[in-house]
Amino acid sequence: xxxxxxxxxxxxxxxxxxxxxGVVMVYSASAIVxxxxxxxxxxxxxxxxxxxxxxxxxxxxxxxxxYRKLEPFIVxxxxxxxxxxxxxxxPPIGQSINGTRRWIRLGPVSFQPAELAKLALVxxxxxxxxxxQEELHDLRRGVLPPLLVAGAFAALVFVxxxxxxxxxxxxxxxxxxxxxxxxxxxxxxxLAPALPLLVLAIAVxxxxxxxxxxxxxxxxxxxxxxxQIIQSWLAFGNGGLFGQGIGASRQKLFYLPESHTDFIFxxxxxxxxxxxxxxxxxxFAVLIWRGCSSPPRRS
Numbered sequence: 001x002x003x004x005x006x007x008x009x010x011x012x013x014x015x016x017x018x019x020x021x022g023v024v025m026v027y028s029a030s031a032i033v034x035x036x037x038x039x040x041x042x043x044x045x046x047x048x049x050x051x052x053x054x055x056x057x058x059x060x061x062x063x064x065x066x067y068r069k070l071e072p073f074i075v076x077x078x079x080x081x082x083x084x085x086x087x088x089x090x091p092p093i094g095q096s097i098n099g100t101r102r103w104i105r106l107g108p109v110s111f112q113p114a115e116l117a118k119l120a121l122v123x124x125x126x127x128x129x130x131x132x133q134e135e136l137h138d139l140r141r142g143v144l145p146p147l148l149v150a151g152a153f154a155a156l157v158f159v160x161x162x163x164x165x166x167x168x169x170x171x172x173x174x175x176x177x178x179x180x181x182x183x184x185x186x187x188x189x190x191l192a193p194a195l196p197l198l199v200l201a202i203a204v205x206x207x208x209x210x211x212x213x214x215x216x217x218x219x220x221x222x223x224x225x226x227x228q229i230i231q232s233w234l235a236f237g238n239g240g241l242f243g244q245g246i247g248a249s250r251q252k253l254f255y256l257p258e259s260h261t262d263f264i265f266x267x268x269x270x271x272x273x274x275x276x277x278x279x280x281x282x283x284f285a286v287l288i289w290r291g292c293s294s295p296p297r298r299s
Contacts, residue, residue, distance in 0.1 A: 007063050011290035014283050015059070021280070023048050028247050029267040030260035044260060050109070074123045078149070081120040084113035085156035102160050114165040117153045121169060122176075124149060129180040136182045143186045146173060163201060163208060170194070179292075231256040232266035236277075243273030 023045070030044035037043075084104065088094035094101035095110065103110045125146055135142035150173035158166040174187055202208045210225040218226025235251040238244065249270040252259040259267050269277045 008290050008293075010286055014287040014290065017283050018280075018287070019052055019056070023052055024246065025264060025268055025271075026260060028249070028271060029252050029264045032252055032254070033260055036254075070123060071127050074120075074127050077116075077120040078124055081113065081117045082153070082156070085117055085153065088113050089156075089159065100160050100162060102162055102165075112165075114157050114160075114162060114169075117157065118165075118169065118172065121150060121153060121172060125173065125176045129176060133180060136177075136180060139186050139189075143177060143182050143190070146177065147190055158201070161205070163205075167198075228257050228263060232263050235266040235270040239270040239273040239277075241274050243269075243271050243276055246271050 026048045027042075027045040031041040034043035034045075035041040088101055088104050091101070093104060095103040095105050097103060102112050102114065104113060128146055129136070132142050150169055154166045154169045157169060174191065177187060178184070202212060210221075214221065214225035214229060218229040220226060222230055231251055235249065235256060238250065244250075249259075249267045251270055252267050256263055256266060265277065265280075268280060272279075
């Protein structure tokens with residue numbers, strides 16, 4: 001009889017706290033925008049609740065499942081993820097938003113295939129590295145196969161174009177290889193040729209270059225590429241130590257673009273203050289700490 005897995009309560013608690021606080025802050029940051037765009041202040045809240053409930057159900061199933069039983073599904077999941085990364089590039093399957101094709105819509109539900117690709121890649125790397133740990137000092141057999149799989153996924157994500165998720169897949173792969181014990185020299189040899197390609201990818205796309213320069217000096221173009229960063233700073237400054245209170249952000253009133261997505265942390269800072277943002281960072285720190293700690297106990 002298989003032994004029962006006892007969940008790590010620190011990890012479980014951090015995930016539940018982030019999920020709960022995330023739902024609240026998404027509603028707070030998005031209600032005004034949703035009412036203006038969709039005439040329904042609960043539009044984004046409904047979507048967030050749907051995915052939160054679906055994720056919670058998946059978590060409960062995962063807690064009660066021996067992870068070794070997932071191994072037969074790894075290759076099919078990789079194939080499905082790769083197929084979706086190809087399909088999202090084909091109109092009208094892939095939804096074009098702001099000049100990119102990153103989303104697939106199924107009725108009222110839309111999702112990014114890149115998110116499934118991350119999960120599939122983690123499963124594949126975990127299984128591969130567990131089986132081939134003794135071969136990680138062999139570049140051809142131990143390191144090259146996961147790099148090729150990750151490289152294919154990263155290339156498909158890059159052409160959407162989505163440089164952020166592309167780099168996330170690369171960083172995820174190199175991080176897991178390093179933690180599994182792959183020689184640093186192998187990782188360096190494969191990473192070094194990619195750096196000029198990254199510089200080229202940024203240089204040939206003006207909007208990417210503007211983002212980099214705006215990050216370093218947003219005041220160089222305060223009404224253009226630096227506008228969003230400056231507005232986020234104003235939100236943090238207005239929040240002070242204790243914040244203005246949940247729902248009381250002023251910057252989300254169309255001063256801060258994309259306040260409910262990329263820059264939602266600025267709304268958190270304005271409404272919950274320095275103490276609230278610090279609490280969020282600490283919860284993420286607990287999540288990372290327990291995620292890198294020992295495997296779950298069995299009783």
